[in-house]
Amino acid sequence: MGLDLDLSAVRAMVAVSDEGQFGLAASVLGISQQAVSKRIAKLEGQLGTRLFERRAGNIALTAHGARFFPHARSVLATADAAVAAVLDSQVLRVAVHGADIADANLMRFYLEKHPNAEVELIMMGPSTTSRDAVIDGRVDVAFAREHWGTRPLPAHVTAVPAYLDALHLLVGTGHSLASRDHVEFDDLDGLTAWVPGAGFDSEVGDFYRRLSDSCGITITTERHPGGIGFTNILDRIADSTTLVTFGGEGTTTPWHPNIRRIPIVDPTPAYPMALLWRNTAANHPQLAALLDFIATSCDASAATTLWMPEADRALFTR
Secondary structure, eight states: OOOOOOHHHHHHHHHHHHHSSHHHHHHHHTSOHHHHHHHHHHHHHHHTSOOEEEETTEEEEOHHHHHHHHHHHHHHHHHHHHHHHHSOTTOEEEEESOTTSHHHHHHHHHHHHOTTOOEEEEEOOSSSOHHHHHHHTSOSEEEEOSOOTTSOOOTTEEEEEEEEEEEEEEEETTSTTTTOSOEEGGGGTTOEEEOGGGSSSSHHHHHHHHHHHHHOOEEEOOOOTTOSSHHHHHHHHHTOSSEEEEEETTSOOOOOTTEEEEEEESSEEEEEEEEEEEGGGTTOTTHHHHHHHHHHHOOGGGGGTEEOOHHHHHHHHO
């Protein structure tokens, strides 16, 4: 008699393996880290073996986990295909960077204003970005940076400007900049910013490399035992007198008593988000309303005063 596997536990196992950390997997799945741990423990209990082991702050598959993993991914693919086969084709699948990032906040606002919209939000993560998801066909639409020098968008994906997420500097109360009411772009030279989400081969990592080249700030992306969820990032920054990080104006940054948010000016750096969609979704009945909303809400004129990689500027100024 076979085991009745809990698909949510299998999904958690695959997410942890893909992301390498429980915190990152929790962000991708849109649940708490504790919930991820409980699902993994349940699955390990059913299978009677450990699937993961900790190595220097990261998570690695055990021998049993490595044998189970490809079958787990196949089970999920089959289950997702089965669901897709019966879902109403009117549902528009939209990928966003994560539950607290500006694009998710933008979509929550959109859905509040359009309560009848048939939209499914798909939370992506640093290792598999929303840009990847729309290119690969896992979603119909995605909010993502259009440009990535080494990996241009394929012809089957179209882009329009969506949002410019102005970046602020986040520092701990013990940092020398904590009392400043603003910093200038040139003041970033010589600082060290911990941005672990940029430590993956992605358009996000490319953005921060270009920012570093432009202003001189050092970007460190090292993994940390506490994980790279927002709360853990802020805890580390709050305890440091040397490290800083960035917070988007449209991103929900958890409140922390020992963190100071400092505007960056002359110019303000901004992460350029585009709305990307596959050509196969061009006639989707839910896409037109979303495009209309983006067209009226995006202040592309701000691009003339903000810093962004030059390759991204063309989309917002044409």
